[in-house]
Amino acid sequence: MLRRDALVLLASSLAMLATPAVAQSWKEKYPELVMALVPAENATGTLDRYTPFVNYLSKELGVKVTLRVASDYTAVIEGQKNKQIHIGFYGPGSYARANTVSGGNVVPFVTTKNSDGSIGYYSVMYVRADSKYKSIEDLKGTTLGFVDVESTSGFKAPNFFLTQQGFPIDKHFKVGQTTGSHENAVLALAAGTVDAAVNWWNSEDDSNLTRMLNKGMVKRTDGSPMTKADFRIAWKSPLLPGSPYAYLADMPEDLKKAIAKAFVEAPQKDKDAFAKLSDGKDLGFVEVTAKDYEESVRMNLWLDEQRKKKAS
Structure with a gap:
């Protein structure tokens, strides 16, 4: 005959086997x-x-x-x-x-x-301050530096909003070329490889450009550091999420x-x-x-549709 404590132990063991395993963390x-x-x-x-x-x-x-x-x-x-x-x-x-x-x-x-306290940011188009370009209208027939085709501020937003505003990039600019990163777009503009470059911008003192300038990453051909005064904004998008x-x-x-x-x-x-x-x-x-981000999804769908039209 099993002792009482052995019976209790056996019952507990059977109960554990019958109970579903506790979910793992x-x-x-x-x-x-x-x-x-x-x-x-x-x-x-x-x-x-x-x-x-x-x-x-x-x-x-x-x-x-x-x-x-x-x-x-x-x-x-x-x-x-x-x-x-x-x-x-x-x-x-x-x-x-x-x-x-x-x-x-x-x-x-x-x-x-x-x-x-705001939420969101902007796409901006920079030009060199020593250039003749002051507005999007002035940039007709020039070379534009993009970031990446999946970048919102560096590709999607400029394409979407400029088309709505009557300046489709493939018609307004002579060339639109990707540079690979936000920093590369600024450097291409500084070097004169492109006439304008798009990038992200939160405020006058908070943008990719200001971060690069604060690090001394943007230089003139003589090696001296450039400043905010060397650039100006020729176009700015509506507020993005x-x-x-x-x-x-x-x-x-x-x-x-x-x-x-x-x-x-x-x-x-x-x-x-x-x-x-x-x-x-x-x-x-x-x-x-x-x-x-429903508006961002709609922007993507619009861009995809434009690509399909060009490919057909």
């Missing part, structure tokens, strides 16, 4: 998270800007967060589509592309709030909530790491959803 399935960024500056600058923030995320989430600096926009889009990237940082247009090609599995969760961070929709809900919470709380929990992302210009992260 997301940390067991995701011991490492990969965050990738579309290129906005050179790899060294990106690593310097984002490494403290990635370290903060690793600490907050309790798993390793690995930063991947992509060579182009498509690498991030395809990487997240294939679930090799868990968190991606996009422009509105490249996010819209990622959302489409992933069948809706790439979704935005936060964007940044600018120093003036803020560049979003997006994660995979099919990840566990508690993981997605933990990621969003870590981002939103970053300015309070690691002020220095957050400030480094924008040289102290941004105020914080604000939560967003796919609904906030």
Whole structure:
């Protein structure tokens, strides 16, 4: 005859076998998270800007967060589509592309709030201040430097809005050439390789141009550093939605909530790491959803339709 304590142990064991297994923690399935960024500056600058923030995320989430600096926009889009990237940082247009090609599995969760409290940014077209060009009308028949075909400020928005305004790029400009990055577009303009270049712009003191000038990256032919006075804006787009961070929709809900919470709380929990992302210009992260980027999806569809017309 079994003793009472043995019977209790046996009953407990049988009960455990009959009970469904307790769901594993997301940390067991995701011991490492990969965050990738579309290129906005050179790899060294990106690593310097984002490494403290990635370290903060690793600490907050309790798993390793690995930063991947992509060579182009498509690498991030395809990487997240294939679930090799868990968190991606996009422009509105490249996010819209990622959302489409992933069948809706790439979704935005936060964007940044600018120093003036606004949300969003602009596409601008720069020219050299020592040139004769002062407006979009003046640039007819000239050479325009793009960034990347998946860049919102550096390709999609100029094509979309200038066509609406009566200046379709393929007709208004003699040549439109991609440069590969926001920095390359500015450098091409500075060197005189192009007559105008498009880029992102938040405010007079917060743009890709001002960041490059502050680093002494833009020089004249004699090697002396250029300043803001050496450039002027010939065209500016309507306000674009803020560049979003997006994660995979099919990840566990508690993981997605933990990621969003870590981002939103970053300015309070690691002020220095957050400030480094924008040289102290941004105020914080604000939560967003796919609904906030419906216009970006429509812009992409319009661009795709134009490509099909040209190809046919």
